[in-house]
Amino acid sequence: MSNDTYCLEEQVGFLLRRAHQRASALFAVEFADHGLTPTQFTALVKIFDEGEVSQNKLGRLTAMDPATMKGVIGRLAGRGLIAGRADEIDRRRMQWRLTETGQALMHRVQSAGLTVTRETLGPLSAGEQKILLRLLQKIV
Amino acid sequence: MSNDTYCLEEQVGFLLRRAHQRASALFAVEFADHGLTPTQFTALVKIFDEGEVSQNKLGRLTAMDPATMKGVIGRLAGRGLIAGRADEIDRRRMQWRLTETGQALMHRVQSAGLTVTRETLGPLSAGEQKILLRLLQKIV
DNA sequence: CAACAGTCATTCGTATACAAATAAGTTTGG
DNA sequence: CCAAACTTATTTGTATACGAATGACTGTTG
Numbered sequence: 001m002s003n004d005t006y007c008l009e010e011q012v013g014f015l016l017r018r019a020h021q022r023a024s025a026l027f028a029v030e031f032a033d034h035g036l037t038p039t040q041f042t043a044l045v046k047i048f049d050e051g052e053v054s055q056n057k058l059g060r061l062t063a064m065d066p067a068t069m070k071g072v073i074g075r076l077a078g079r080g081l082i083a084g085r086a087d088e089i090d091r092r093r094m095q096w097r098l099t100e101t102g103q104a105l106m107h108r109v110q111s112a113g114l115t116v117t118r119e120t121l122g123p124l125s126a127g128e129q130k131i132l133l134r135l136l137q138k139i140v
Numbered sequence: 141m142s143n144d145t146y147c148l149e150e151q152v153g154f155l156l157r158r159a160h161q162r163a164s165a166l167f168a169v170e171f172a173d174h175g176l177t178p179t180q181f182t183a184l185v186k187i188f189d190e191g192e193v194s195q196n197k198l199g200r201l202t203a204m205d206p207a208t209m210k211g212v213i214g215r216l217a218g219r220g221l222i223a224g225r226a227d228e229i230d231r232r233r234m235q236w237r238l239t240e241t242g243q244a245l246m247h248r249v250q251s252a253g254l255t256v257t258r259e260t261l262g263p264l265s266a267g268e269q270k271i272l273l274r275l276l277q278k279i280v
Numbered sequence: 281c282a283a284c285a286g287t288c289a290t291t292c293g294t295a296t297a298c299a300a301a302t303a304a305g306t307t308t309g310g
Numbered sequence: 311c312c313a314a315a316c317t318t319a320t321t322t323g324t325a326t327a328c329g330a331a332t333g334a335c336t337g338t339t340g
Contacts, residue, residue, distance in 0.1 A: 006250075008185050008202075011257050012269075013163040013178055015276040018203050020160045021327080022280060023153040028328090038153055039296060045148050056318055062148075063158050065298050066319065072296080092305050092318040113146050120152050123278045129152075132275040136155040138263045139272070140162060161297080168298090179326060196288055205328050206289065212326080232288040232335050 012139075023120045030112045030119070034105065039064070041113065043072050044098070047082060048106055052097045054087065081105060152279075163260045170252045170259070174245065179204070181253065183212050184238070187222060188246055192237045194227065221245060 008014050027038045036044070039062075046061045047053055053061070059069035073096065076082045081102035087093035098106065121129045148154050167178045176184070179202075186201045187193055193201070199209035213236065216222045221242035227233035238246065261269045 006185060006253050008182060008189075009277075010273060011253065012260050012273060012276070013160075013167060013256060014182060014203075015273065015280060016156060016160040016163050017178070018280045019276050020153075020156040021203060023156050024327085027153060037295065038157070042148060042154060045146060049148075054318080063154075063161060064296085067299085067321080068295095068297055070320065075295080090306070090318080092303095094319075110146075113151065116153060117151050120279060124275060128275055128278075131271060132279070133150060133152060133155065135264060135268055135272040135275070136152070136159050137149075138268075139260060140155060140158040164297085177325065194288080204326085207291080207329090208325095208327055210290065215325080230288080230336070232333095234289075 026119045027116045030116050052095050054093045166259045167256045170256045194233045
């Protein structure tokens with residue numbers, strides 16, 4: 001195995017893309033009844049954690065571009081899962097929080113997120129799982 | 141750290157999404173002069189490896205949906221990097237290969253792909269890099 | 281050989297992802 | 311205090327990503 005040969009299947013970018021695809025597919029199965037995408041769930045989790053959060057800050061917390069955030073927020077608000085209000089101090093800012101519907105949904109899907117994680121890491125031993133998470137955190 | 145608490149930053153799906161974003165960003169910098177996306181480069185590499193390959197098979201080799209493949213193929217063909225012909229045996233099938241322009245481009249970007257891999261794995265030691273690749277291959 | 285199942289490519293619709301440009305509002309530095 | 315620098319949110323355009331449906335074609339099987 002020479003160092004200057006480009007083997008697609010050994011490139012970390014290709015592996016990350018495929019691993020992400022598999023994680024997303026497992027997510028889709030587990031969340032099929034709730035109609036949430038991984039990204040939408042991510043946003044809901046962080047809004048839940050923060051209580052109330054501005055659109056741009058939510059984007060930073062969830063690693064989403066402002067343009068992406070706009071779309072995600074719009075779809076969640078369109079379903080009545082979150083509600084926004086204009087910030088009275090900074091008039092550019094929109095503050096978002098979960099509605100009661102959104103909170104109820106978060107309760108229902110409480111365990112589903114962890115199930116997806118468990119399934120995604122299924123092929124690995126407990127020790128390997130810890131190592132993978134640690135290494136991923138280092139290259140993020 | 142309890143097991144039933146959902147910490148977004150520790151979920152493998154979120155980490156995979158962020159790691160993939162970072163790898164794509166590093167790719168974009170390295171390939172800015174060539175105007176190739178990671179996906180397009182992936183397709184070119186596999187066409188190069190195969191010599192000639194059908195559209196659906198290329199999709200399987202590169203982990204792309206037929207609908208996605210159609211778009212990628214269309215943009216590469218539109219730039220004259222690949223050329224297609226109808227298969228004379230199976231009349232549904234399209235066979236694709238690199239044009240001379242495409243081959244020349246692949247020569248020019250020969251080292252760039254490996255550079256992206258090196259940069260993406262930069263925060264890790266050589267041993268950690270091997271482990272990460274092995275673990276990713278297991279969960280793909 | 282005729283029905284059926286499977287494959288190949290396309291199309292449509294939805295959802296990230298992000299660069300780039302813009303408008304409006306806030307903060308900072310001189 | 312005022313102009314420059316920055317932040318917030320939006321808009322446009324391009325590129326994956328994939329479910330679902332479709333039409334055309336191929337292989338299999340009774």
